[in-house]
Amino acid sequence: MSQHPTTYVPKSAFGKWFESRLPLAGLIHSSFIAFPVPRNLTYFWTFGAILAFMLVAQIVTGVFLAMYYTPNAAMAFQSVEHIMRDVEFGWLLRYLHANGASMFFVAVYVHIFRNFYYGSYKAPREVLYILGVIIFLLMMATAFMGYVLPWGQMSFWGATVITNLFSAIPVVGDTIVSYLWGGYSVGNPTLNRFFSLHYLLPFMIAGVVALHIWALHVPGQNNPTGIPIKSGKDAVPFTPYATIKDIFAVVVFMLFFAYWVFYMPNYLGHADNYIPANPAVTPAHIVPEWYFLPFYAILRAIPDKLGGVIAMGAAIVIWCFMPWLDTSKVRSTAYRPLYKQFFWLFVVVCFLLGWLGSRPAEGWYVIASQICTAYYFAHFLIVLPVLGFVERPLPLPNSILESVMGVQKVGAGVPAGANAEPSSKG
Amino acid sequence: MMKRTLLIAAAVLGLSAPAFAAGETPVPPQLKWSFQGPFGTFDRAQLQRGFKVYREVCSSCHGLSYVAFRNLSQPGGPEFSEAQVKALAAEYKIQDGPNEAGDMFERPGRPADHFPAPFPNENAAASANGGKAPPDLSLMPKARTYERGFPWFVTDVFRQYSENGADYLVALLHGYEEAPAGFQVPEGGHYNHYFPGHVIAMPKPLSDGQVEYPKNEAGQPQAPETVEQYAKDVTAFLTWTAEPHLEARKRLGFQVMLFLLVLSGLLYFTKKKVWAKVGGEVEGHATPPMTHNP
Numbered sequence: 009m010s011q012h013p014t015t016y017v018p019k020s021a022f023g024k025w026f027e028s029r030l031p032l033a034g035l036i037h038s039s040f041i042a043f044p045v046p047r048n049l050t051y052f053w054t055f056g057a058i059l060a061f062m063l064v065a066q067i068v069t070g071v072f073l074a075m076y077y078t079p080n081a082a083m084a085f086q087s088v089e090h091i092m093r094d095v096e097f098g099w100l101l102r103y104l105h106a107n108g109a110s111m112f113f114v115a116v117y118v119h120i121f122r123n124f125y126y127g128s129y130k131a132p133r134e135v136l137y138i139l140g141v142i143i144f145l146l147m148m149a150t151a152f153m154g155y156v157l158p159w160g161q162m163s164f165w166g167a168t169v170i171t172n173l174f175s176a177i178p179v180v181g182d183t184i185v186s187y188l189w190g191g192y193s194v195g196n197p198t199l200n201r202f203f204s205l206h207y208l209l210p211f212m213i214a215g216v217v218a219l220h221i222w223a224l225h226v227p228g229q230n231n232p233t234g235i236p237i238k239s240g241k242d243a244v245p246f247t248p249y250a251t252i253k254d255i256f257a258v259v260v261f262m263l264f265f266a267y268w269v270f271y272m273p274n275y276l277g278h279a280d281n282y283i284p285a286n287p288a289v290t291p292a293h294i295v296p297e298w299y300f301l302p303f304y305a306i307l308r309a310i311p312d313k314l315g316g317v318i319a320m321g322a323a324i325v326i327w328c329f330m331p332w333l334d335t336s337k338v339r340s341t342a343y344r345p346l347y348k349q350f351f352w353l354f355v356v357v358c359f360l361l362g363w364l365g366s367r368p369a370e371g372w373y374v375i376a377s378q379i380c381t382a383y384y385f386a387h388f389l390i391v392l393p394v395l396g397f398v399e400r401p402l403p404l405p406n407s408i409l410e411s412v413m414g415v416q417k418v419g420a421g422v423p424a425g426a427n428a429e430p431s432s433k434g
Numbered sequence: 435m436m437k438r439t440l441l442i443a444a445a446v447l448g449l450s451a452p453a454f455a456a457g458e459t460p461v462p463p464q465l466k467w468s469f470q471g472p473f474g475t476f477d478r479a480q481l482q483r484g485f486k487v488y489r490e491v492c493s494s495c496h497g498l499s500y501v502a503f504r505n506l507s508q509p510g511g512p513e514f515s516e517a518q519v520k521a522l523a524a525e526y527k528i529q530d531g532p533n534e535a536g537d538m539f540e541r542p543g544r545p546a547d548h549f550p551a552p553f554p555n556e557n558a559a560a561s562a563n564g565g566k567a568p569p570d571l572s573l574m575p576k577a578r579t580y581e582r583g584f585p586w587f588v589t590d591v592f593r594q595y596s597e598n599g600a601d602y603l604v605a606l607l608h609g610y611e612e613a614p615a616g617f618q619v620p621e622g623g624h625y626n627h628y629f630p631g632h633v634i635a636m637p638k639p640l641s642d643g644q645v646e647y648p649k650n651e652a653g654q655p656q657a658p659e660t661v662e663q664y665a666k667d668v669t670a671f672l673t674w675t676a677e678p679h680l681e682a683r684k685r686l687g688f689q690v691m692l693f694l695l696v697l698s699g700l701l702y703f704t705k706k707k708v709w710a711k712v713g714g715e716v717e718g719h720a721t722p723p724m725t726h727n728p
Contacts, residue, residue: 043669047712089500092679100686244712252708256701263694270687271472272593274576279599282577282676283569292630363584369686 015042038352039225045250046231046242048412052122054257055115056117061258062112067210068103079203081196084159085284103273109151110276111265113299116144125351127339134331141327143216150209153202155297165294165402176314207434233411234339235404238322242408293368301365302358308369326388333388335396343402347395354387443549459630462580462605467597471672473690475681476674481512483657484671487645487664492571494564497551500572503673509683511674519545525662526550564622566635575599600669607665612637640664
C-alpha cells in the first residue's frame with residue numbers, strides 16, 4: 009500500500025493537518041481509489057470482494073447470535089431453538105449465519121480455483137498466496153468449531169471424530185486431545201473452549217485478510233492473460249471501475265445466498281443436528297459439512313490413522329509449495345493447452361473426492377477414494393513440475409491492452425513504443 | 435433342476451433379508467404439501483386437525499417441549515383464538531414453585547407455558563417404553579430425512595424439495611405391516627416398511643376412525659378419518675412446530691429476492707455505463723497512476 013506514492017491532496021485545512029500526522033486518507037486513496045486494476049479482469053476476480061463481504065456478514069450475524077446463544081452442554085441446543093422460535097428475526101440471523109458459512113466456502117473455492125487456473129500463486133505473489141492458504145486453514149477451524157456449537161448429534165459426533173484425529177500424533181497426541189476436550193471426552197469444557205475460539209478466530213482471519221490485501225497491493229492483481237500491467241493503458245483505476253463491478257457481483261452473490269437462506273435453509277446441514285447431542289447414541293453415518301468432504305475422503309482413503317491424518321493435512325499444506333512445484337514460465341492456463349486439460353481433470357477429481365467423502369467408507373468407495381487421492385497428490389507432485397518442461401505454451405499477447413483490443417487495433421492506435429513510455433501520472 | 439433353482443432362490447432370499455434390513459430402506463413417496471415451494475403456507479384447518487391427532491394420540495408418549503401454548507394462536511400456525519388457547523392451557527397441570535413455603539405445587543397451565551413432558555424424566559420415559567425414551571416431536575420433520583442420492587440431491591435444490599422429513603414421517607406412520615417371511619422381528623419391536631432397519635420400538639400408533647375430526651355444515655367430518663389423513667395432518671402440524679416461522683420466512687424471502695433482483699439490475703446497468711468509458715477511442719482517460727512494474 010505504502011509503495012504507491014499517492015496523488016491524494018487533502019483539500020480542507022483539517023484534512024491537511026490530519027494527513028501530515030496520519031496519512032490514512034492517502035492510504036485509502038492509493039489502495040482503493042487510484043490503485044491500478046488490470047482492465048481485462050473477469051468476474052472471477054470479484055470473489056475477493058465477495059469473500060470480504062461474507063467475512064463481515066458472518067461476524068455481524070455471529071455477534072448478534074452470541075447475545076442469545078448459551079455455550080453450555082445442557083442448554084446450547086435449547087438456546088439455539090430459543091433463537092429460532094422466540095428471538096425477533098432470530099431464525100433469520102441463524103439461517104444467515106449457518107448458510108453463510110457454506111456461502112463463504114463456495115466463494116473461497118471459486119477464489120482458490122481461479123488462482124490455480126490463472127497461476128496467481130506464482131512469483132511475485134507467493135506470499136500473498138500463502139497468506140490465502142493460512143486464511144483458508146483458519147476458516148476451516150472456525151467453521152468446524154461453529155458447527156459444534158448447536159450441540160446436536162452431528163455437532164457432538166463430528167467433534168468427537170475430528171478431535172480424535174489428533175491422538176494419531178505420536179507421543180504428544182493424547183495430551184493434545186485432552187487439551188482440546190478439556191477433559192477425557194467431548195463435553196461441556198469442549199463446547200466452552202470451542203465457543204471462545206469460534207469467536208476469536210474470525211478476528212484472526214480479519215487480521216490475515218489485511219495482510220493478504222496488503223500483499224496484493226504490492227505486485228497488483230494478476231489477470232486472465234497472466235502478463236503484468238505494462239502501461240497505464242492496460243489498467244483502470246480501482247474506483248469507480250472495480251468498485252462498481254465488485255458491488256454488482258456482491259449483490260448477485262447475495263441473491264444466491266438469499267435463495268438458500270429463505271428457501272432451502274436446512275439443505276446444506278444435516279437432519280441429525282436437529283437431534284440433541286447424545287453421547288450414548290452414535291449416528292448411522294458421521295459426515296462433516298459438504299465443504300470438508302474432499303479432505304474427509306482423503307483422510308479415510310488411507311487405511312492407517314496417522315497416515316490418513318498426514319494425508320489430509322498434506323492435501324492443504326501442499327498448496328503452499330505450488331509456486332515452486334509449478335515449473336511453467338507461463339502463468340495463465342489460457343495459454344497452456346496441455347495443462348488446461350489437467351486442470352479440469354483435477355477439478356473433476358476434487359468433486360469426486362467430495363462425493364466419496366459423503367459415502368460410507370466401504371466397498372468400492374474406498375478404492376475410488378484411494379485412486380482419487382493418489383491423483384490429487386500426483387497433480388501437485390508430478391503434473392505441475394513435469395508439464396512446465398514438456399508443454400509448449402501458446403504465444404502470449406504483448407500487452408493486456410492487445411489481448412483486449414486485438415493486435416490490429418493496438419498496432420494502429422498505439423505507437424509501437426507505447427509499452428516503453430512512462431505512463432501519464434495525474 | 436427346477437427344485438434346485440428354487441432352493442438357490444430361497445437361500446439367496448434368506449441371506450439377503452438381513453442385508454436388506456441393515457442397509458436398503460425403501461424410498462418414501464413424495465406428497466403434495468400446502469407449505470412446499472416458494473409461496474407455501476400452512477393449511478390452518480389441517481394444522482388444527484394435526485394438533486388434535488398429536489394431542490389425542492402422540493402426546494401420551496411424545497413431548498413437544500419447544501412449543502408453548504401461546505404459539506398455537508400466533509400468526510403462521512394453526513391460529514387458534516387466544517380464548518381457545520387460554521382454555522386449552524388451563525386443561526393442563528403445570529408444576530410450579532417453589533412457593534413461599536418452599537413447596538412445589540401444581541397449577542393450571544397458562545398460554546406462556548410450554549407443553550408439559552409426558553414423563554417426569556428420560557429414565558421414566560425409557561422404562562415405560564421398553565428401554566428407549568420416545569423422542570420429543572417438536573423438531574421431528576427437520577430431524578429426519580432419507581437418502582436422496584445423485585442426481586436427485588442436485589435437482590432438489592432447483593425444485594426446492596425440502597419436505598424429505600415430512601414425506602418420511604407420513605410413510606413411517608402407515609408403514610406398519612406384516613414382516614416378510616423369514617424376517618425375525620425381535621421382542622418389543624415392530625415391523626415397519628420405511629423405518630431404517632425395519633424394526634421400530636413404537637407400535638402402530640394410528641388406526642382408522644381413532645380421532646374424531648370437526649364436522650362441516652353437512653355434518654360430515656372435515657377430512658377423512660383415516661390413518662392416511664391422520665398421518666398427513668399430524669405431520670403438517672409437526673412441520674409447523676419444527677419451523678414456526680416458515681410462512682414469514684418464505685414471505686420475506688420473496689421480498690428480499692425481488693429487492694436484490696431489481697438492485698442487481700440497476701447495478702448491472704450502472705456498471706455498464708461506467709465501463710463504457712473504458713476502451714473504444716476514449717482511452718487514457720482512465721489511466722491510473724502507474725507505480726509498479728514487476
